[in-house]
Amino acid sequence: MSLRTKRFAQAEETGVEKQVLVEERAIKVGRNDPCPCGSGLKYKKCCLGKESSDPEGLKEKYLRDYGIRLKNSKDVKGIREAGRLAIELLDLVEKKVGPGVMTEEINRMVHEYTVRRGARPAPLNYRGFPKSVCVSVNEEICHGIPGKRMLKEGDIVNIDVTPVLDGYYADASKTFFVGEPGPEGAKIVEVARECLKAGMSLARPGNQIGDIGWAIQTHAEAKGCSVVREFVGHGVGFEFHEPPQIPHYGQKGKGIRLVPGMVFTIEPMINLGEKDLRILEDNWTAVTRDGSLSAQFEQTILITEEGFESLTPYDLG
Numbered sequence: 001m002s003l004r005t006k007r008f009a010q011a012e013e014t015g016v017e018k019q020v021l022v023e024e025r026a027i028k029v030g031r032n033d034p035c036p037c038g039s040g041l042k043y044k045k046c047c048l049g050k051e052s053s054d055p056e057g058l059k060e061k062y063l064r065d066y067g068i069r070l071k072n073s074k075d076v077k078g079i080r081e082a083g084r085l086a087i088e089l090l091d092l093v094e095k096k097v098g099p100g101v102m103t104e105e106i107n108r109m110v111h112e113y114t115v116r117r118g119a120r121p122a123p124l125n126y127r128g129f130p131k132s133v134c135v136s137v138n139e140e141i142c143h144g145i146p147g148k149r150m151l152k153e154g155d156i157v158n159i160d161v162t163p164v165l166d167g168y169y170a171d172a173s174k175t176f177f178v179g180e181p182g183p184e185g186a187k188i189v190e191v192a193r194e195c196l197k198a199g200m201s202l203a204r205p206g207n208q209i210g211d212i213g214w215a216i217q218t219h220a221e222a223k224g225c226s227v228v229r230e231f232v233g234h235g236v237g238f239e240f241h242e243p244p245q246i247p248h249y250g251q252k253g254k255g256i257r258l259v260p261g262m263v264f265t266i267e268p269m270i271n272l273g274e275k276d277l278r279i280l281e282d283n284w285t286a287v288t289r290d291g292s293l294s295a296q297f298e299q300t301i302l303i304t305e306e307g308f309e310s311l312t313p314y315d316l317g
């Protein structure tokens, strides 16, 4: 039963006129029937799957059924501001990245700029993570700890920032070239970037979480690359990691339906070789098991009535 039909059913208690309406509407609405909202459009082109007609009921349902906290316009404003800071951080480090730079220096820049803007870097002390940013080089998939490693010509490096501003979290990352990339570096970075674009292109109300992973996996595998399974996108905004999980692989037509007010990351980690990983002795750094290159791009997105809005918008080409 569509949510709209349920709402008419609730009206039953309140009056006789409405009761007539209930009986009319309680018939199952076909995909090609006129939409019961009166728009004149077909049901499938209008309210089917959107369930946007009852924002309060939806908020309760998503929390009760999935633990998902939908965001209101004030929340979105806050996350958008944190997102603006995330972009500033990525722009700042992009200028710094180059041969001879120690990853520890990137950490210092991110930490200092974040604090200067009155914000806090979420990674620092998160479940024991010792630094303010993740810096993952070449075969490192994610969660690289900044330190004495020196960037060298031809490396690729993912920098993942999560500032908390006014209590709101935004999470974003990019993979940069250190100097001129070799053909493998150029390829994996391009495919990872396209994978994020492919996932975002299916982010709209009525679609399902599985659609996003399907689009990403299909593109990565068509290019002969593989998708990391152990780490996924996630709800974000009030906390660093909230429900739901957003796998970067999966099947079309599976999973929770996307609704306006959902805020989550899409952050595909794409390997040039096999998908398998191992974790280094530091208990954080994930690396490809076969030593092949890995790249990642991440944005925080909001599902809107029309589609999506990136709250950490940067150009994906």
Ligand code: MF3
Binding pocket: 122, 123, 124, 126, 127, 129, 133, 134, 143, 160, 161, 162, 171, 265, 267, 298
């Ligand atoms: N920013 C990462 C993500 O995209 C999480 C890093 S957790 C940390 O979800 F502890 F390593 F910072």
Ligand code: CO
Binding pocket: 171, 233, 234, 265, 267, 298
């Ligand atoms: Co994330």
Ligand code: CO
Binding pocket: 160, 161, 162, 171, 172, 173, 267, 298
């Ligand atoms: Co991140």
